[in-house]
Amino acid sequence: MTYFLQQFLNALQLGSIYALIALGYTMVYGILTMINFAHGDLFMIGAFFCFIAAGLLKLPFVPTLLISMAGVALLGVAIERVAYKPLRNAPRVSAIITALGVGLFLENFTLVFSPYPQSVPTLIPNQTWMLGPVSISSLQIIIVLLSIGLMILLDLIVQKTMIGMAMRAISWDKAIVPLMGVPLNLIISITFAIGTSLGAAAGVMYAQAFPVIDPYMGIMVGWKAFISAVVGGIGNIRGAMIGGFILGLVEIMVAAFMPSTYRDFVAFALLLVLLIFRPHGILGKPRPQKV
Amino acid sequence: MKQPSSAFTVWRARWETIANNRKALPILLVLGLLLSFAIPQFNLVNPYIQLIIMYVGINIILTTSLNLINGYMGEFSVGHAGFMAVGAYASAVLTTQVLPSELNPWLFPLVVLAGGIAAGLVGLVVAIPSFRTRGDYLAIVTLAFNMIVKSIIENIEAIGGPRGIPGVEKLTTLPWTFFWTVLAVWVIRNFIYSNHGRGVISIREDEIASDLMSVNTRQAKLLAFTISSFFAGIAGALFAHLLQFISPRVFDIIKSTDILIMVYLGGIGSITGSVLGATIYTVLLEVLRPLGMWRMVLMPLVLVLLMLFRPRGIMGLREFRWLIPLQDLLGSKRWRQKKEASDATPAN
Amino acid sequence: MxxxxxxxxxxxxxxxxxxxxxxxxxxxxxxxxxxxxxxxxxxxxxxxxxxxxxxxxxxxxxxxxxxxxxxxxxxxxxxIARTFQNIRLFKDLTVLDNVRIAHYSQASYTPWESLLHVGRYQAEEKRIIEHSMELLSVFKLDHLSDELAKNLPYGSQRRLEIARALATHxxxxxxxxxxxxxxxxxxxxxxxxxxxxxxxxxxxxxxxxxxxxxxxxxxxxxxxxxxxxxxxxxxxxxxxxxxxxxxxxxxxxxxxx
Structure with a gap:
């Protein structure tokens, strides 16, 4: 039981990272019905910003986090403007392939400057408390609380503000909403800025939890976060959070109670089973097809 | 101003004459076959270039077969390397563990075929989710499939687990690559220009309408997935016996992404495009090798630029005339001529 | 009855x-x-x-x-065949292909014959093309057979939809x-x-x-x-x-x- 609780804490930590990245996928998908395959690599860039700010500039945690989020947000918005915007009316898949290209570019560009894995200095003083038999570290607390805080903030933005309302409206109908005076391009840019900065935050926390980073780290984590978004119901913000935590839980628990090489297999098999019973994810709703 | 444009017209006219002369096709094929024997025999080009030619062939098979799903059926499969892995492992197990090694060169075509069949059977299974889900969700299914295949292989010690199978015999030769490439392109082209292939294409256009026009969409999807994965398996078998070493890591999502890029570079819904896309991508990667790491930075940029300026790829939805069966090319024209002839003679 | x-x-x-x-x-x-x-x-x-x-x-x-x-x-x-309120042609395909697709269940050759273009393939394809063209000529669309469906004027698209429906017999x-x-x-x-x-x-x-x-x-x-x-x-x-x-x-x- 203790072991289980201990693993549960680890699952929360991993899950919140997945959830933060999944949010970026889901937000972009909700608005543009486009899978931004470069998102996992923006997460990686976030981790590298952390390396630069903390390792080279010796900054403390909060400025590092803010620099990373702001830098990646700018990058995300720039990518959208340069690479995705011209393709808004092209076949959907062209934008997806462009995103794959952008992702590869980011990976290999980073690789040129960092051919070897880099280790990131620890920014959060490592302290461990015992909650009964379960040990909990300061890093775990910060990751989980910060992630949940960011998610609540995002939920408030989407549900309560004018910008959030405009986002939801655009995801409903991209053709009509601009006619109501909503600045489409601005809202899309804001969506990218928020989504990618959450990914960057996840990158910073990931780099703190697993301090060796390399340019390809975003591929697998990105795909898994994407799967989280799908499990929750892609396009659905709360779904992405749930999906992230579910995937984190499944991965950690499989690794804890079965040979760790089964981890991917079980996670993906579960995904398939879920999709058979709920083809549109946990919170997703099928878009009605009119005949 | 006038000079270049007239030269252009002359060249264009010459090209039209060549393109209309389908008799050249069998000649080219025979020539290609002879060359594929002659090149390694007399070392016409150095072994490195021979190797690249074989990779081009394998990539053409992979690209054309993926185009059947992504271009013609209009789905977005991202796990093609998974099928490739099945073919590669099935064939490599046969040559390294089952068959006596002195028979390997003789049985190699059957080994490749077995790899294809194994992958085709797996493709049948992956087709079933496609009955229910479409688009992005089917993309996830194929992605998960790719990961699951990799994960299963990693967990089977008998086939080397995560370490893979070393010491696979080099059985893939230039003539065999040529043979399988031509066969794959020919069969997939035949399928597309058939009743069943038209069913597959109509799913891309409008699945509900196609169902209501009597197209058995389940059958069409099963066929498309099975054929596509069969040839991915063939390519995997050839690949394994060229690389001489396979491991689960070779067939991960990055390999699938490579194939995707070749498909969209060449253009969806076009066999010509797939041949071009695979050739250009493979050759370009080799030509740019002196750039070192910058090569991998440049390639994605090329892809992004191509998508921005030509979102449908080089040949999207267009086909080179030689690849279109005469009946499809001229059917309506012949009918009209016949009708004019019968209209001209007064009916008695 | x-x-x-x-x-x-x-x-x-x-x-x-x-x-x-x-x-x-x-x-x-x-x-x-x-x-x-x-x-x-x-x-x-x-x-x-x-x-x-x-x-x-x-x-x-x-x-x-x-x-x-x-x-x-x-x-x-x-x-039973039907048309749609909002025209649902196969837009990126030719007029002829639109009608040929509606022959799917009538073509009596197997997938194997499809893959190798042998057996009944040639004869059946010939028959389908002829039948489709005849149907199109009844609807005065035969001269447009190689056009893409999306390029047809509205009225012709409506007629093509009916022609396609009739192709299913x-x-x-x-x-x-x-x-x-x-x-x-x-x-x-x-x-x-x-x-x-x-x-x-x-x-x-x-x-x-x-x-x-x-x-x-x-x-x-x-x-x-x-x-x-x-x-x-x-x-x-x-x-x-x-x-x-x-x-x-x-x-x-x-x-x-």
């Missing part, structure tokens, strides 16, 4: 009753219209007949074969608002055209329409739907004078009469 017999068909979307207790007996060779205001459940009835939706309750019978639970493609092979043709977007002159032509294909192809026709002019002009019988319920049925002149219909239907869209 009627060609199409619909008994007590009811369909729910979630909690919403889209069609309730719908009955219809369609004799061979009849031309019957279903009218009603927007959202009355007319297209839903077509979707139920063709198997796009599965009826929650009731039975639909085509000359003795139960259709509820069968797949759309199967139902089409049994002899139906006994029963369902037309979903065939006169949508047409002017009075074009509607007159369409009426002629529908009468003529009925004779020529030996069809039974069920049509949904908004345009009273068309319905009153050619339908032998009418059914009026409102909120999923049948509120009246009978001959066109009876419907025209039925107070219930005037109230429910014309009260809302009187301008159309």
């Amino acid at each position: 009627p060609l199409l017999q619909i008994d007590h068909v009811t369909h729910y979307f979630g909690g919403l009753c889209a069609v309730s207790d719908f009955n219809l007996a369609l004799e061979s060779g009849e031309l019957v219209g279903i009218i009603g205001p927007n959202g009355a459940g007319k297209t839903t009835i077509f979707n139920l007949i063709t198997g796009v939706y599965r009826a929650s309750k009731g039975s639909i019978n085509l000359s003795g074969t139960e259709l509820v639970g069968k797949s759309p493609s199967h139902i089409t092979t049994l002899g 139906p006994q029963l043709l369902l037309l979903d608002e065939p006169a949508a977007g047409m002017n009075p002159n074009e509607i007159m032509q369409l009426m002629e055209f529908i009468r003529w294909i009925r004779e020529d192809f030996n069809l039974t026709i069920l049509l949904i329409e908004h345009q009273m002019r068309l319905v009153m002009g050619i339908c032998e019988r009418l059914k009026v739907l409102d909120f999923g319920k049948t509120i009246a049925e009978g001959l066109p002149w009876e419907i025209q004078n039925n107070p219930l219909v005037l109230e429910a239907y014309l009260g809302e869209e009187g301008g159309e009469l």
Whole structure:
């Protein structure tokens, strides 16, 4: 039981990272019905910003986090403007392939400057408390609380503000909403800025939890976060959070109670089973097809 | 101003004459076959270039077969390397563990075929989710499939687990690559220009309408997935016996992404495009090798630029005339001529 | 025995009753219209007949074969074809391909023959092309056979949709608002055209329409739907004078009469 609780804490930590990245996928998908395959690599860039700010500039945690989020947000918005915007009316898949290209570019560009894995200095003083038999570290607390805080903030933005309302409206109908005076391009840019900065935050926390980073780290984590978004119901913000935590839980628990090489297999098999019973994810709703 | 444009017209006219002369096709094929024997025999080009030619062939098979799903059926499969892995492992197990090694060169075509069949059977299974889900969700299914295949292989010690199978015999030769490439392109082209292939294409256009026009969409999807994965398996078998070493890591999502890029570079819904896309991508990667790491930075940029300026790829939805069966090319024209002839003679 | 017999068909979307207790007996060779205001459940009835939706309750019978639970493609092979309210052609394919695809279930060659282009492939393909071209020429579209469907003018697209439906060799043709977007002159032509294909192809026709002019002009019988319920049925002149219909239907869209 203790072991289980201990693993549960680890699952929360991993899950919140997945959830933060999944949010970026889901937000972009909700608005543009486009899978931004470069998102996992923006997460990686976030981790590298952390390396630069903390390792080279010796900054403390909060400025590092803010620099990373702001830098990646700018990058995300720039990518959208340069690479995705011209393709808004092209076949959907062209934008997806462009995103794959952008992702590869980011990976290999980073690789040129960092051919070897880099280790990131620890920014959060490592302290461990015992909650009964379960040990909990300061890093775990910060990751989980910060992630949940960011998610609540995002939920408030989407549900309560004018910008959030405009986002939801655009995801409903991209053709009509601009006619109501909503600045489409601005809202899309804001969506990218928020989504990618959450990914960057996840990158910073990931780099703190697993301090060796390399340019390809975003591929697998990105795909898994994407799967989280799908499990929750892609396009659905709360779904992405749930999906992230579910995937984190499944991965950690499989690794804890079965040979760790089964981890991917079980996670993906579960995904398939879920999709058979709920083809549109946990919170997703099928878009009605009119005949 | 006038000079270049007239030269252009002359060249264009010459090209039209060549393109209309389908008799050249069998000649080219025979020539290609002879060359594929002659090149390694007399070392016409150095072994490195021979190797690249074989990779081009394998990539053409992979690209054309993926185009059947992504271009013609209009789905977005991202796990093609998974099928490739099945073919590669099935064939490599046969040559390294089952068959006596002195028979390997003789049985190699059957080994490749077995790899294809194994992958085709797996493709049948992956087709079933496609009955229910479409688009992005089917993309996830194929992605998960790719990961699951990799994960299963990693967990089977008998086939080397995560370490893979070393010491696979080099059985893939230039003539065999040529043979399988031509066969794959020919069969997939035949399928597309058939009743069943038209069913597959109509799913891309409008699945509900196609169902209501009597197209058995389940059958069409099963066929498309099975054929596509069969040839991915063939390519995997050839690949394994060229690389001489396979491991689960070779067939991960990055390999699938490579194939995707070749498909969209060449253009969806076009066999010509797939041949071009695979050739250009493979050759370009080799030509740019002196750039070192910058090569991998440049390639994605090329892809992004191509998508921005030509979102449908080089040949999207267009086909080179030689690849279109005469009946499809001229059917309506012949009918009209016949009708004019019968209209001209007064009916008695 | 009627060609199409619909008994007590009811369909729910979630909690919403889209069609309730719908009955219809369609004799061979009849031309019957279903009218009603927007959202009355007319297209839903077509979707139920063709198997796009599965009826929650009731039975639909085509000359003795139960259709509820069968797949759309199967139902089409049994002899029901349809057009769509918002044209659903295969837009990026040629006019000829649009019609050829509708031959899917009639081509009698196997996937193996498809892959290798052997056996019956050549003969069957030749037959399909000829049949398609003949059908197109009947609809005066043969000269456009190599055009992409999306490049055709609106009226030709409507005709192509009917040609494509007829390529499946139906006994029963369902037309979903065939006169949508047409002017009075074009509607007159369409009426002629529908009468003529009925004779020529030996069809039974069920049509949904908004345009009273068309319905009153050619339908032998009418059914009026409102909120999923049948509120009246009978001959066109009876419907025209039925107070219930005037109230429910014309009260809302009187301008159309």
